[in-house]
Amino acid sequence: MTGVRDLDTYEIGGLKFHWLDGGxxxxxxxxxxxxxxxxxxSRKYPVNELNQIELRTEPIFFQAEGKNILIESxxxxxxxxxKQKRNYGVSEESSIKESLKKLxxxxxxxxxxxxxxxxxxxxxxLTEVRDGIIVPVFENAxxxxxxxxxxxxxxxxxxxxxxxxxxxxxxxxxxxxxFIEKVEIVNGVEMIHTGGHSDGHSIIRLTAGDEEIIxxxxxxxxxxxxxxxxxxxxxxxxxDSIFAKQKWMQADKWYIFYHDAIYRAVKFSADxxxxxxxxxxxx
Numbered sequence: 001m002t003g004v005r006d007l008d009t010y011e012i013g014g015l016k017f018h019w020l021d022g023g024x025x026x027x028x029x030x031x032x033x034x035x036x037x038x039x040x041x042s043r044k045y046p047v048n049e050l051n052q053i054e055l056r057t058e059p060i061f062f063q064a065e066g067k068n069i070l071i072e073s074x075x076x077x078x079x080x081x082x083k084q085k086r087n088y089g090v091s092e093e094s095s096i097k098e099s100l101k102k103l104x105x106x107x108x109x110x111x112x113x114x115x116x117x118x119x120x121x122x123x124x125x126l127t128e129v130r131d132g133i134i135v136p137v138f139e140n141a142x143x144x145x146x147x148x149x150x151x152x153x154x155x156x157x158x159x160x161x162x163x164x165x166x167x168x169x170x171x172x173x174x175x176x177x178x179f180i181e182k183v184e185i186v187n188g189v190e191m192i193h194t195g196g197h198s199d200g201h202s203i204i205r206l207t208a209g210d211e212e213i214i215x216x217x218x219x220x221x222x223x224x225x226x227x228x229x230x231x232x233x234x235x236x237x238x239x240d241s242i243f244a245k246q247k248w249m250q251a252d253k254w255y256i257f258y259h260d261a262i263y264r265a266v267k268f269s270a271d272x273x274x275x276x277x278x279x280x281x282x283x
Contacts, residue, residue, distance in 0.1 A: 008278075065188075181193055
């Protein structure tokens with residue numbers, strides 16, 4: 001496919017990360033920063049005339065212990081209606097296959113997918129429509145998410161049913177492995193259940209050389225959310241989000257992003273300022 005951009009690739013502690021083209025949404029800035037007044041958050045993150053902020057949905061690919069691993073799956077392609085695209089500000093759908101091709105890989109080469117949670121903007125890329133049937137994209141992958149997340153996904157409540165879609169989980173349920181508190185996927189790759197954004201939300205902690213690398217999922221969707229009190233209106237359990245951020249947000253660790261439109265990874269200083277950053281290439 002022509003027009004697919006070169007992948008952003010950065011090495012941290014000897015571990016090489018590639019950000020794949022998973023799509024772009026533009027979500028309401030007020031919802032993304034909850035009770036924080038716009039004059040405060042808009043100084044830290046760009047906002048458009050519709051009060052929307054750009055949020056990438058770009059899976060992170062890396063290799064560990066001989067395994068091809070993805071963090072999250074993207075917004076998907078060919079599954080959203082025009083109304084859904086409009087409501088979620090989807091300006092680009094996924095080009096995951098084309099991105100993987102740049103790495104000389106195919107979807108069937110992915111061994112493991114780490115899902116912090118299964119909201120539509122993270123899980124829609126797990127399946128696709130093929131010959132009129134919704135089927136798995138990564139047919140050989142083991143997909144990890146927390147047991148709490150998986151249980152709610154199958155029986156969502158009146159609030160969560162708007163983001164847990166059957167077409168994103170029913171075709172892949174035979175691929176899923178769940179855990180309760182934490183699980184070591186391979187050496188140096190750990191998932192930890194935190195709750196907060198969803199009851200089953202998890203974070204991913206990686207150890208590479210002397211570096212600790214953390215993917216906070218939607219507890220830290222962008223670098224502008226460093227403040228523990230800056231949590232999303234979308235969070236089902238905001239106090240759990242705050243407590244988890246207080247526990248896991250620390251200076252001089254690397255934080256990698258799925259959603260951030262400015263940075264791929266950041267180290268913060270103790271006062272929350274960006275101390276060191278790996279930029280997103282804007283093409």
